[in-house]
Amino acid sequence: MIRIGIIGCGTIGSKIAGHIDRNLKGKAELVALSDKDLQSALKLAGSLRSRPRITDTDKLIKASGLVIEAASAGVSGDIARKAVRSGKDVMIMSTGGLLKGYKDIFALAEKSKARIYLPSGAICGLDGLKGAKRSKVRKVTLTTTKPPEGFSGAPYIVKNKIDLGQIRKDKVLFEGDAMEAMEGFPANINVAATLSICGIGPVDTKVRIIASPGAKRNVHEVEAEGDFGKLTARTENVPSPGNPKTSYMAVLSAIATLDGIMGKAKIGT
Ligand SMILES: NC(=O)c1ccc[n+]([C@@H]2O[C@H](COP(=O)([O-])OP(=O)(O)OC[C@H]3O[C@@H](n4cnc5c(N)ncnc54)[C@H](O)[C@@H]3O)[C@@H](O)[C@H]2O)c1
The missing domain is CATH 3.30.360.10 (Dihydrodipicolinate Reductase; domain 2)
Structure with missing residues (x-):
């Protein structure tokens, strides 16, 4: 059972949370949510059957085995660094925030044995x-x-x-x-x-x-x-329903990455 915490309860975070809630029973548990806008976190929590706690980034990382960032490039680098330093696996959607420091973060993960997942997002290839x-x-x-x-x-x-x-x-x-x-x-x-x-x-x-x-x-x-x-x-x-700035493929890719983490068969390179 993977304990998952999601930072960023907008378009992508909400879809991932819904997927965990509906489709990953017995495999994953959504234990925590975090958002700089408390109302977004409360709204998402209210739509779920599970009862994740709403908390800050540090406490969320502590409570989770897998941290999913779907917030902003301004914080994704910090989240990745903190998570891997604590030995927690992390999935980053705002990959732009890793561009300047990704080599250091990958090196930290080598030491702590944490895994870093970067979904393909809106591109193929x-x-x-x-x-x-x-x-x-x-x-x-x-x-x-x-x-x-x-x-x-x-x-x-x-x-x-x-x-x-x-x-x-x-x-x-x-x-x-x-x-x-x-x-x-x-x-x-x-x-x-x-x-x-x-x-x-x-x-x-x-x-x-x-x-x-x-x-x-x-x-x-x-x-x-x-x-x-x-x-x-x-x-x-095509834009994702509800947010024209985020491609629907990015949402689907995040969900597929999560399923891939838990699946036993790995298909494709
Ligand atoms: N990898 C890709 O191809 C790809 C594609 C689309 C979007 N993204 C990125 O994924 C992220 C999420 O996208 P989205 O469509 O869900 O965005 P969104 O605007 O719908 O939701 C983002 C949520 O994160 C919250 N948030 C913002 N800054 C935060 C912070 N510092 N701490 C905590 N919460 C914060 C916002 O309040 C909002 O609820 C964005 O950074 C976006 O650029 C990546």
Whole structure:
């Protein structure tokens, strides 16, 4: 029986909690919830059959065998560090918060024997990249295409005074490495971060961002080249019900990762 604590009771956290409550009886127990907005935690707790306690991050980590972070990139690095230092397994959704310190956190986990899980989230292709990395990988590129309004407020757009309303055909807004993309387009950071951490790191992973007035979905295209050959993985994401900023695939991927932790058969790389 895995004792699970969830930090962040929004779109992803709520779906995971519901899944544990409904489908993982006898395998997992939801023991604690935490959210900076108490009302979100209370609302989620009230919708569940189980009775998780609502508490702060430190107490949640203490009470859990597996900590699931679905809160924000501002706190995910700290949560990962604290959990693995205490020997607790941790699943991180806000992977952007790991980009600067992931090597240290992975080293801590080696020492404490804790496991770190980073779901694929809103992208596909990590399975191929993991295999490819066992030989030389020369190039990894992420191309993200969204409707222009999907980039509104991004620091890069504001700084360069780009008028998104004037874009009439597909326009490349940004090309650079994953670290630069993180600064300019923080809303895009999780996919770029997960891809970088899985593959060849944030400096060598290239990111291209395209505004497409005709786009109806957020599209992430991963391309990699190396000794294995070449791979292209394209994901056309629909928004999750209730939160247009989070792709439905990210929610599903988190649930599949949790099921994978408990399952005995591992399918795919
Ligand atoms: N890996 C991926 O591909 C991927 C995809 C989508 C979203 N995400 C990330 O996963 C996280 C959760 O996404 P979501 O759609 O559920 O977001 P959401 O906004 O629906 O919910 C986030 C919840 O976390 C809470 N929260 C925020 N900061 C917190 C903090 N410091 N401490 C405790 N609680 C805090 C909020 O109050 C909210 O209830 C986000 O950081 C998002 O960027 C990752």
